[in-house]
Amino acid sequence: MKFTQTEKKQLLIYVIIAYGITYVLGLLMWYGYGKGLDLSAFPNAQMLYPAAGVMMAYLITRKGDKNLPKAFYIFFVVLTAVLVVCTAASVLAPKNIDLMGTPFSQWMLILQYVMIGGSVIFWILLLVSGKEKRRAYGLNSDHWNTSVLMILLFIGLYLLRFVIASALGGQLSEFGKIMANPTTWIMFFTVLVNFFLSVVAFFGEEYGWRYYLQPLLQRKFGLKGGVILLGCVWAVWHLPIDFFYYTTPDMGLAALASQFVTCITLGLFMAYAYMKTQNIWVPVIIHFLNNNMAVVFSGTYSAEVLQNQQIHWGDIPVALVMNLLIFGWVIFLKPFKEKKEECDPVE
Numbered sequence: 001m002k003f004t005q006t007e008k009k010q011l012l013i014y015v016i017i018a019y020g021i022t023y024v025l026g027l028l029m030w031y032g033y034g035k036g037l038d039l040s041a042f043p044n045a046q047m048l049y050p051a052a053g054v055m056m057a058y059l060i061t062r063k064g065d066k067n068l069p070k071a072f073y074i075f076f077v078v079l080t081a082v083l084v085v086c087t088a089a090s091v092l093a094p095k096n097i098d099l100m101g102t103p104f105s106q107w108m109l110i111l112q113y114v115m116i117g118g119s120v121i122f123w124i125l126l127l128v129s130g131k132e133k134r135r136a137y138g139l140n141s142d143h144w145n146t147s148v149l150m151i152l153l154f155i156g157l158y159l160l161r162f163v164i165a166s167a168l169g170g171q172l173s174e175f176g177k178i179m180a181n182p183t184t185w186i187m188f189f190t191v192l193v194n195f196f197l198s199v200v201a202f203f204g205e206e207y208g209w210r211y212y213l214q215p216l217l218q219r220k221f222g223l224k225g226g227v228i229l230l231g232c233v234w235a236v237w238h239l240p241i242d243f244f245y246y247t248t249p250d251m252g253l254a255a256l257a258s259q260f261v262t263c264i265t266l267g268l269f270m271a272y273a274y275m276k277t278q279n280i281w282v283p284v285i286i287h288f289l290n291n292n293m294a295v296v297f298s299g300t301y302s303a304e305v306l307q308n309q310q311i312h313w314g315d316i317p318v319a320l321v322m323n324l325l326i327f328g329w330v331i332f333l334k335p336f337k338e339k340k341e342e343c344d345p346v347e
Contacts, residue, residue, distance in 0.1 A: 001219050001220060003216075003220070006061055007216070009057070009060075009061055010057035010058070010061055011057075011216070013053060013056050013057040013060060013061075014050075014053035014054055014056075014057050014208070014212065014213070015053070016053070017049055017052055017053035017056055018049045018050045018052075018053040018208055018237065019237060021046075021049050021084060022046055022049055022237060022240060023239075023240065025042060025045075025046070025084070025087060025088065025240070026239065026240030026244075028042075028087075028088060028091045028092070029042050029091075029240050029241070029243075029244040029245070030240075030243075030244060031091060032090070032091035032094075032244075033244045033249070035091075035094075037090070037091055037094050037105075038090065038094070038096070038104075038105040038108060039090075039091075039244055039245055040105065040108050040245070040307070041083075041086060041087045041090045041105065041107055041108045041111050042087055042090075042240070042241060042244075042245060043241045043245055044083070044087075044108075044111060044112075044115065044201060045080075045083035045084060045086065045087040045111065046240075046241065047201040047202065047204045047205050048076070048079070048080040048083060048200060048201060048204035049080065049204065049208070050204060050205050050207065050208020050209055050212075050213075050237075051076060051080075051203060051204040051205070051206075051207035051208045052076060052077050052080040052204070052208075053208055054207060054208050054211070054212040055073040055076055055077050056077055058073065058137070059073055059074070059077070065136075067132055067133050067136035067137070068133070068136075068137070069125075069129040069133040069134070069137055069139065071125055071128075071129065072122075072125040072126060072129050072133075072139075075121060075122070075125055076122070076200070076204075079114070079118040079121075079122075079200065080204075082114055083111060083114060083115070086107050086110055086111040086114065087107070087111070089107050090105055090107035090108060090111075093107075094107070095107070097109065115197075115198060115200055115201065116197045116198070118200050119196065119197050119198060119199045119200050120197070122199060122200050122203070123196070123199070126139060138207070138211045138280050139280065140279070141279055141281050142277070142278065142279055143277045143278065143279055144279070146276060146277050147273075147277045147279045147281070147282045150273040150276060150277060150282050150286075151273075151282060151285055151286060151289070154269065154273070154286045154289065154290075155289060155293075157269070157326050157327060158289070158290065158293055159293075159297070160326060161322060161323070161326045162175065162297055163175065164322060164326075165322070168318070175297075178297060178298075179297075184296060184297065187295075187296045188293075188296050191292045191293075191295070191296060194292075195285070195288050198288070199284070199288075202284045202285075202287045202288045202291075203280075203284050205287060206270075206280060206283045206284045206287055207280060207284075209230060209234055209267075209283075210270060210271065210274045210280060210283045211274075211280050213230055213233070214226065214227065214230050214271055214274065217229050217230050223275075223335075223336045223337070224331055224336050227267060227268055227271040227331075227336075228264055228267075228268075230267055230271070231260070231263040231264030231265075231266075231267035231268070232260065232263070232264065234263040234267060235256065235259040235260040235262070235263040235264070236256075238256070238259045238263070239256060242255040242256045242259055243255070243256075245307055246306065246307065246308075246309055246311075247308065247309050247310070247311050248308060251310070251311050251312070254311045254312060254313050254315075254316065255309070255311045257313070257316050258311050258315070258316055258319060261316060261319050261320045261323055262319075262323065264328075265320075265323035265324055265326075265327045265328045266290065266323070266327055268327060268328050268330055268331050269286075269327040269328075269330050270283040270286055270287070272330040272331075272333060272335055272336070273286060275335040275336075276335055291306075294306065
């Protein structure tokens with residue numbers, strides 16, 4: 001199925017924002033890495049670019065649509081622009097402050113406050129936009145019985161993967177200690193509350209990937225092929241932070257290969273959950289849990305566990321098999337066998 005001229009224009013705008021900003025700022029990451037600067041602002045801001053791309057595309061091509069949630073969209077785009085400025089400033093005008101005896105990037109602190117304040121305004125504007133506008137642009141929250149089941153299924157599968165990985169690494173007893181530690185569960189429920197104050201980041205990715213790009217690629221390449229391709233383009237989008245944040249440049253290619261494994265297999269499950277519920281908040285919550293449960297159940301209770309990881313080529317085949325078995329099996333379920341028309345985006 002061919003894209004219409006409007007769809008092509010929307011896709012071009014989306015790519016320019018979601019990928020263009022990512023790679024331009026990737027050059028700043030490379031520069032900042034060489035200077036030994038704090039780069040933690042980059043992955044935080046980057047998560048908003050996909051949704052900002054969708055919103056700009058619709059604001060430009062659907063000006064006359066009375067159901068377009070303009071105030072909500074404009075606010076999100078402006079918020080993204082502010083975060084881009086903070087991110088660039090963290091490298092071009094770096095300044096550290098002393099936070100309880102630890103040097104901390106002033107710009108990262110500002111960025112966090114902006115994201116928290118932005119999340120509060122996000123919820124308010126989402127609520128006042130009205131049911132019709134939310135439903136017209138995939139912002140509604142339906143089918144919560146099935147949605148809760150999908151979220152619980154993900155948590156179960158995620159913990160299963162953690163158990164298997166711990167067993168293979170000979171650290172099952174350590175994982176048991178972490179699970180038995182009351183701090184783990186206090187942190188877990190604290191993290192759940194924090195969802196409401198960090199929602200803009202996870203919505204930022206999922207509104208771009210699952211709501212916009214997934215149906216578009218599925219129409220063109222089929223229900224299964226479209227999701228697999230989405231996993232690939234999602235992985236490539238991570239390239240700058242794979243090289244300069246998650247790992248170091250010498251492990252960048254291995255990290256990128258690992259990213260393909262994660263984005264394709266986890267992407268299959270998230271696509272399944274979205275197709276099953278047509279509720280964008282399900283992949284948003286799953287994405288939030290995926291990122292934050294690693295922090296909690298690793299026993300570090302710190303987001304620093306995500307930075308400067310050791311990723312080796314030898315780890316990738318095991319990760320591929322494990323992720324396929326734990327998340328990839330959903331590709332054989334009914335939603336991936338239904339007609340493509342059911343996944344068409346709104347017009």
